[in-house]
Amino acid sequence: MVARAMDEDDLYDAEEAGGDKNTTKNHDDVDFDNFLQFVNDEIATPLPVVSTKVGGGVDGVTEGRGGILKKRSSSIFSGRDGHQLDFDDVLLVTKPTKKKPSRVILSSLTSSFAPRSLTAVMGPSGSGKTSLLKILTGRVGSNSGGLSMSGKVRLDGRLVDPTDIEVRKKVAYVEQDVSIPATCTPREAIAFSARLRLDRRMTDDDISEIVDDILENLGLMHVADTLIGGGPLMSGGLSGGEKKRVQCGVELVTRPSLVILDEPTSGLDSYSAQSLMDVLKRIADAGATVIVTIHQPPPPVVRKIDNLLLLLGGRILYDGPMGHEVEETFKSRGYPKPDDYNISDWILQVAQTNTIDELRSSGFLAVDDDDERTAIVASRDVKRMSTIASSDGSTRAVAEHVGLVVQTRLLFDRAIKQLFRDKLSFVIRIVVNLAFGLLYGCIFLSVGRSDYEYYPEVMASFGAQSNILIGTMFGVAQSSLMEFPKDRPVFLREYSTDHYSVLPYFLSKFSLECITALIQVLSQMVASFFLMGFKANFFKFLFMNFLLAIASSSIGLFIGSCIEDPSVAAELMPALLVPQFLFSGVFIQVNLIPEFLRWAQYLCSLTYATRAVSLYEFGNCDTESCQQLLNANGAYEFETYLYTIILCAIAIVFRGTSMYILKNKASF
């Protein structure tokens, strides 16, 4: 970023504030900022003892000092060394297809962001603001989806690969879309993030001080204990702007040195936007490098901004200090700001109402900047960012984080809370299972009490078993599929911001699913099994039904992880489940299916559950009818313990694959 020349007053102000002389400041904010800086310097970083690197502590964990000092050291405004972020020749293009040529999204952008400054990235909609932030935060790789990119990113002068998790840990990134679980409170969301991302040696008191500090500074105290998405316990829920501030708080909890926020003020009223920008400005003044994208900020917000990077159609239209320099630049190029305009409205109007050629001839854009040429060069010669950065020594995290066991426990605790707070849907599920169980029990009343002499008796009992199993398969897979889309964005955000690894997430999810699936299966079986009068052992039947439930929920999870849109996933569900009836012997005996299609039976989890349950029910029955059914459906092909193993294997394969897919998706 081109820093504006500082006048003597600014130098004086910066020195007084203990700031870097390269920092740009706005006159209007100087007094207030100096005061805040004074407060920060005096309170937040008073003595070396606060940082407990000496004596085994970590930053933010105080030792041997009074409570006041301890509280102050944990302020989100405490001093820090920001990171210098430079990017060079960053080019982002869509990959050409047979129907569409390559399109330039970002056209060889070069700029930098300095510590102790707040930079606004502005530009009309579609100008590439989010794309640039995604590249800088490692959310777009050199070959993500239909995009190709090239360029160099440097952190503190060293070439880095932004997709490298060690680099990403250094950046707090607040995405445009809010993805905080609806069933937790702002206090819980921020504390969860703090517990997982701050040093493991921090006590609960340390964490709650930090959380209170954030809640207070982000103006969230009044909703600290309200469920984010509302709910039966606490009505209302948070407004869009409040949710956004919670998401900011979740990222600010680590007291980051580099903060990147995508439209943090959109959806906020002007006072809230101003307050949030004030917080960000104070964080910048504390030493951090703060970058925000923002649409047409009002004058009070503009005054908080140090630098401006103005984009238009993926190009840089202006890159320099905010304030009168922008106005001067536009004026000198033939676009003087009318008196009744504020500066942000004016520059966006100029950007949107003039053609690229007009702006270029006014001296705004490089003369040789040509989209078509850039796109051709880019699609031919896109270098992998990771290759460029491979020679760099990567950065190291300072704090020691909690281990896998604690991660799993915290995730499980949160999931259990979610279940209880969203209990209406779970209660409905149980009631539906009980109702269906009773219905099946009445329809197939006492079918298992016959001596299975005649084939229709055996078939009636087999039909009853199949109904229970199909009910389980659909019920559990469907609820897993419907629930997962809610979790997906939360997981992607938390995983990519280093809250936890994939394994604890899946373990906690699996543990909870085991509990809910067992309750679901049990409620259906209690209502139906004894009315039907089966001869099989209840617990063996229950266990096999439970395994089928887990295998089915794994399939649901797999579909949910492959497909983002829940409605598309719901459409796909029958395509995966319905063929199971056809090949597992429920509607037609397996030996009657044409031979060239018969192999499909082995792909169906229902096949194994049906065969095992048939063996439990008819295995000890030596009538011809029983044996005929078992033989026709191939029940004797494997031992019952093998059916158990196969169902477990199906669950593991689908869950493992989902884990792999999600991990890859979260990497970008």
Ligand SMILES: Nc1ncnc2c1ncn2[C@@H]1O[C@H](COP(=O)(O)OP(=O)(O)OP(=O)(O)O)[C@@H](O)[C@H]1O
């Ligand atoms: N994955 C993608 N594939 C194809 N085009 C994309 C992709 N991602 C972004 N684009 C295109 O790149 C352009 C810039 O998008 P981007 O989201 O960066 O704009 P923006 O300035 O952040 O817009 P807004 O202010 O509306 O959020 C848009 O035209 C968009 O359609």
